[in-house]
Amino acid sequence: MAKSNKPIVWGLFAAGGTLTAFFLPALIVLTLLAALGYVPDLLAYENMRAFAEHWFGKLVLFVIVSLSLWHAAHRLRITLHDFGFRSDTLIASAVYLVAALGTIAAIVYLLRI
Amino acid sequence: MSERQIQLEVLRYNPETDSEPRFQTYSVPCEAEWVVLDALNYVKDHLDTTLSYRWSCHMAVCGSCGMMINGEPTLSCKAFLRDYPDTIRVEPLVHFPIERDLVTVIDDFMEKLNRVKPYLIPKEARTIAEGEYRQSPAELKRFKQYTLCINCMLCYSACPEYGLIPDFIGPAAIALAHRYNSDSRDGGREQRQQVIATKEGVWECSFVGACSEVCPKHVDPAAALQQVKIASTVDWYKEHLMPWGKS
Numbered sequence: 566m567a568k569s570n571k572p573i574v575w576g577l578f579a580a581g582g583t584l585t586a587f588f589l590p591a592l593i594v595l596t597l598l599a600a601l602g603y604v605p606d607l608l609a610y611e612n613m614r615a616f617a618e619h620w621f622g623k624l625v626l627f628v629i630v631s632l633s634l635w636h637a638a639h640r641l642r643i644t645l646h647d648f649g650f651r652s653d654t655l656i657a658s659a660v661y662l663v664a665a666l667g668t669i670a671a672i673v674y675l676l677r678i
Numbered sequence: 679m680s681e682r683q684i685q686l687e688v689l690r691y692n693p694e695t696d697s698e699p700r701f702q703t704y705s706v707p708c709e710a711e712w713v714v715l716d717a718l719n720y721v722k723d724h725l726d727t728t729l730s731y732r733w734s735c736h737m738a739v740c741g742s743c744g745m746m747i748n749g750e751p752t753l754s755c756k757a758f759l760r761d762y763p764d765t766i767r768v769e770p771l772v773h774f775p776i777e778r779d780l781v782t783v784i785d786d787f788m789e790k791l792n793r794v795k796p797y798l799i800p801k802e803a804r805t806i807a808e809g810e811y812r813q814s815p816a817e818l819k820r821f822k823q824y825t826l827c828i829n830c831m832l833c834y835s836a837c838p839e840y841g842l843i844p845d846f847i848g849p850a851a852i853a854l855a856h857r858y859n860s861d862s863r864d865g866g867r868e869q870r871q872q873v874i875a876t877k878e879g880v881w882e883c884s885f886v887g888a889c890s891e892v893c894p895k896h897v898d899p900a901a902a903l904q905q906v907k908i909a910s911t912v913d914w915y916k917e918h919l920m921p922w923g924k925s
């Protein structure tokens with residue numbers, strides 16, 4: 566029996582999961598803070614924009630955004646399977662397509678900044 | 679000593695006379711400290727000699743007494759009556775064909791176990807004169823937990839993926855393959871990867887985690903499978919992106 570090629574998507578899923586486990590809670594806290602009107606100076610619009618303008622900032626943002634998307638896509642595929650949706654090929658194609666589009670969109674938007 | 683009357687609802691099936699399984703209820707006078715297996719033995723000794731079930735050690739080491747107890751895969755020699763209500767339902771392990779009463783046909787598991795080569799394939803052959811294969815405590819610790827499996831197959835009954843996809847090699851066999859793959863003395867990893875790094879192997883696992891919940895020996899097969907996924911992913915990248923880095 567041939568070895569599976571699933572590591573392609575699973576690798577992205579695992580890497581994305583590791584990242585989101587750290588960044589998602591931080592994002593939630595920061596979003597809440599911002600919603601309550603406390604925006605730390607470091608996170609002011611000008612600073613964030615400067616960060617996104619730098620090539621390293623772009624790289625960081627790209628990695629976080631795209632890997633989170635691939636993580637979410639695979640998670641959704643497995644969750645749907647666990648809930649009893651059995652058309653795996655269709656579901657997998659759909660969720661990975663969204664992740665791929667999101668990845669492309671991230672590149673386009675980051676390069677435009 | 680206090681006694682308790684337990685209603686034991688046991689799934690009966692005799693392939694020679696029954697067209698389908700049925701429940702039979704036995705009223706069993708039980709001692710307070712008994713386990714479900716004791717109650718079954720009482721039935722066999724005093725009420726109904728035709729009841730068939732497997733057991734041997736009565737101490738959770740042989741792995742032969744697994745059954746569904748109130749719907750959960752459990753070792754009946756470890757299921758203390760004090761943890762159950764007065765009516766207890768006992769059925770053969772699900773996801774396996776029934777041979778007779780509580781006895782299941784385990785050929786599928788045995789065949790899969792065999793396929794993953796769950797034995798040491800030495801890296802280098804050594805003669806007796808050259809002495810033993812040495813291993814440090816740290817090297818042993820890497821896989822010790824996975825050696826505790828008693829092949830009771832509770833994890834196969836708990837695993838919804840195995841129920842859905844009978845070809846799935848399943849928790850215990852993959853965890854055992856991982857046990858030998860992680861052994862510093864072993865050189866058979868590539869042979870085992872051919873079997874477990876496949877779709878029917880570890881990639882059929884969706885990490886439900888029920889296998890680890892029911893495992894009576896705390897092997898944590900789910901953890902083993904996730905480690906196999908990580909290692910197989912690293913392999914995949916090495917094989918496809920760095921063909922020169924093949925080990």
Ligand code: FES
Binds near residue numbers: 733738741743744
């Ligand atoms: S009788 Fe041996 S494990 Fe239960």
